[in-house]
Amino acid sequence: MDWKEHLRRHGYRVTPQRIAILEAIETQDHPTAETVLVEVSRQFPSLNRTTVARTLATLGEQGLIEHTHFGGDATVYHLASTRPHLHVICVECGKQQSYEGPALGSLGAEIERSVDFHVDWSHTAMYGTCAECRAAAQAEGTSEEAD
Ligand SMILES: [Zn+2]
Ligand SMILES: [Zn+2]
Known part of the structure; x- marks a missing residue:
């Protein structure tokens, strides 16, 4: 609506x-x-x-x-009418993207079934590394790869 x-x-x-x-x-x-x-x-x-x-x-x-709570004190907003989606955030550059594919539904159902828990995907953020940052890290070679 x-x-x-x-x-x-x-x-x-x-x-x-x-x-x-x-x-x-x-x-x-x-x-x-x-x-x-x-x-x-x-x-x-x-x-x-x-x-x-x-x-x-x-x-x-x-x-x-x-x-949605992102890292630090960042809180972002979206319309409640948007399709359920999961926020993914790059830990390197902070870029955010949304995933709203069908896997959310099946994973949600599985979690609900196994631990009787309803996941609020839109309130959730997942961290990882975006394509650009992975490419940049690769271009820099392994010498700079500090962990
Ligand atoms: Zn959102
Ligand atoms: Zn990035």
């Missing part, structure tokens, strides 16, 4: 600021609150960090957006 419809259906107060924040989350790929602020304050210069944080919390409570 799309968020405009969700807002209408639940009779939530639809302020232009909220719409701008939802649009920023929709168009940017997993922005942080800071990125959302930068984007939205172009349109609403009076918006500050506190307002954005409060709005993000409200939108989360209303079930419109979800957040």
Whole structure:
């Protein structure tokens, strides 16, 4: 379900600021609150960090957006209406990508069956190394490979 419809259906107060924040989350790929602020304050210069944080919390409570904890104190947001996906993050360069293939469903079912646990994929991030960083490490040769 799309968020405009969700807002209408639940009779939530639809302020232009909220719409701008939802649009920023929709168009940017997993922005942080800071990125959302930068984007939205172009349109609403009076918006500050506190307002954005409060709005993000409200939108989360209303079930419109979800957040994911990345390394450190980074928290990123995506629309709750996006397909279930797993965030993968490169430990070298910090690049994030999303995996939403069919394996999530079968792995989720298997985990649920064996340990009776429901995985919230979207809240989860997995760490590894992206293609570019693996290629760069290979190009540098084994001499630089410090572990
Ligand atoms: Zn996400
Ligand atoms: Zn990388």
